[in-house]
Amino acid sequence: MENITLTSSPTTPYFPEVIFDASKGVCEISGESYMEETYKFYLPLINWLKEYTKEVNKPVELNIKLIYLNTSSTKCVLDMLEILKDYEDAGGKVKVNWYYDKSDPDMVDEVEDFEAESGVKIELIEFN
């Protein structure tokens, strides 16, 4: 299974940086996410997780380090969390870490909502 690596650029700060590493089972999304046609951007990531959880069948860790994500992006992140929840329910090992800036309390509320909506436990970790 191939990795996904998308680098960020200062000229397009609305796209996050993405590293989905199939050999390690570690996925990371960082930066900001408020692009147009959000679903087109996230669809390959959603499909990657579906394939990984179906075919690789090893532990998976999702690290989210987004400073800002618009509401369309939140829907796509929720889709990913739902895939992980299904995987966990089927016996898969899942870890989700959400890195946040402690000066942004609204992000903590957002993560609580994601936990409630997806049913996945999310570890909140302060940015260093």
Next chain:
Amino acid sequence: MTSKTILSYKGPFYIELISVFGMNIRNLKDEYNNARKKLFKIFIELCQNVSNYSEDFHMVNHVQRIGVGELILQELEDSYKFTTTNQVKNTDAKILAERCELVNASDPLKLRELKREQRLNSPGEKFGARIGLIQAVMLSKNKLEYKNEEIDKDYSYFSLTIKIDKN
């Protein structure tokens, strides 16, 4: 201070432009750090509503639809006031007004419940999460003001204003 216009724009809401405007908002005065964070989030959300849903739009390369509208950001003594205006169908104006009323009538707990419910039930894809207005009110803790100005029997200009307190 009565009010000072920080930003005013009329035209297509390209993401490149929204992003540059957003960066300027982030660089506003340091002392209102939390207000700036909220303002940035609300700014992006409401601008993308114009970009995605305005009935007046440009087509880029025959595929990508970029909505046309207006925005104005003002600084008042104790708050920022942000307004967007765009063209909507008269039938949609009615739905939007009802949505604003529902959001305004909801307390914080109810808003959170609405947000979770709408996001879970949104079909996703091009429809997004359909929680932009809820999110704006949850962040600002102020009500939405809206105004509808009919252009003709089919279309209106719909304006949305939200206040973000500095402290």
